[in-house]
Every structure is written in structure tokens, then in C-alpha cells.
Amino acid sequence: MSAKVYRPENWSDSPLESGSAxxxxxxxxxxGKVFFPRFNTCPSCARRQPMAEVRLSRRGKLYSxxxxxxxxxxxxxxxxxxxxxxxxxxRVFGHLDEWRDGPIPLDSPVEIYAxxxxxxxxxxxxxxxxxxxxAAERNTKGKA
Numbered sequence: 332m333s334a335k336v337y338r339p340e341n342w343s344d345s346p347l348e349s350g351s352a353x354x355x356x357x358x359x360x361x362x363g364k365v366f367f368p369r370f371n372t373c374p375s376c377a378r379r380q381p382m383a384e385v386r387l388s389r390r391g392k393l394y395s396x397x398x399x400x401x402x403x404x405x406x407x408x409x410x411x412x413x414x415x416x417x418x419x420x421x422r423v424f425g426h427l428d429e430w431r432d433g434p435i436p437l438d439s440p441v442e443i444y445a446x447x448x449x450x451x452x453x454x455x456x457x458x459x460x461x462x463x464x465x466a467a468e469r470n471t472k473g474k475a
Contacts, residue, residue: 333455333456334347334447335451335456336445336457336459337448337457338459341367341368341460342445346445354386354387354423355384355387356384356385356386356387356419357369357370357381357384358382359375359376359382360380360382360383361373361376361378361380362375362376364376365385365419365420365421366382366420367417369384370382387419387421387423387443389442389444390441390442390443390465391415391416391417391423391440391441391443391462392415392416392439392440393413393414393427393439393462393464394413394437394438395413395414396411396414397411397412399411399412404452405449405451405452405457406449406450407449410426411426411427412426412427413462415441415443423443425460425461425462426446426460426461426462427461427463429464439464439465440465441462441465442462442463442464443460443461444461444462445458445459445460445461446458446461447461448460448461
């Protein structure tokens with residue numbers, strides 16, 4: 332079975348070929364705000380210029396997550412998705428690991444990586460943004 336990267340333009344390198352691939356955001360040259368993904372017009376100041384490429388951190392803090400209990404085409408339930416705040420400013424959406432081990436406290440540090448999220452219409456595995464709690468800092472007694 333084959334695999335393909337969902338939205339490859341969001342990565343510094345192909346996650347299929349490089350374990351060091353990072354998410355790529357954009358920084359507005361006028362106001363300095365960083366966004367993910369990059370835009371051609373700044374959502375903050377409306378400057379109509381392509382943004383400068385910025386490699387984003389591989390760690391962030393869990394903002395929120397939910398568990399999906401209904402299958403959808405290409406995605407087998409249950410699975411968890413959530414948002415992570417990055418130090419550069421953007422809030423990124425992706426799939427969450429280790430939620431079955433117990434609630435993951437909000438504001439917990441997480442690592443960002445490229446991993447399988449589901450399958451496309453042709454049955455190819457889709458690779459995209461995933462989060463996993465930082466093992467040494469995981470507290471299983473928090474709230475979800």
C-alpha cells in the first residue's frame with residue numbers, strides 16, 4: 332500500500348523521506364505575525380504580499396482536543412484531534428496520540444511529527460500533522 336503527504340507544501344521536506352521535516356508557516360513582513368499555513372495576504376494587517384517562510388517549532392502546548400466516535404470515509408473511529416499552540420504564535424490542528432492512556436491535561440507539552448491520519452479515496456495512507464505528549468512530562472491525572 333502506498334502513502335502520500337496531505338498538503339506537502341506545509342512541510343519543510345517530505346515527511347516520507349525525512350524524519351526531520353518541520354511544519355512551515357509564514358511571517359508577515361509588515362506586522363511580523365506568524366501564521367500556519369502561509370497566506371498570500373496577511374490575515375492580521377491585510378498586506379498583500381507573500382509571507383516569508385518560517386520553520387515552526389516541533390514542540391507546542393495542547394490547547395484543546397476531542398475524541399471522534401463516528402467513522403468517516405478514510406478515518407476509523409475512535410480517534411482524537413486537537414489544537415496545539417506553538418511558541419511562534421500559530422495554533423495548529425492535527426491528530427493526537429496517547430489519549431487512550433487517560434486524559435491529557437490542557438497546556439501539556441506535545442511533540443509535533445508527521446504520521447498517518449487515515450486513507451484517501453484510493454486507499455493510500457495519508458500522512459499529516461500528529462501530536463504526542465512529551466513522555467517525561469505526561470501527567471495522567473489532569474483533565475481533558
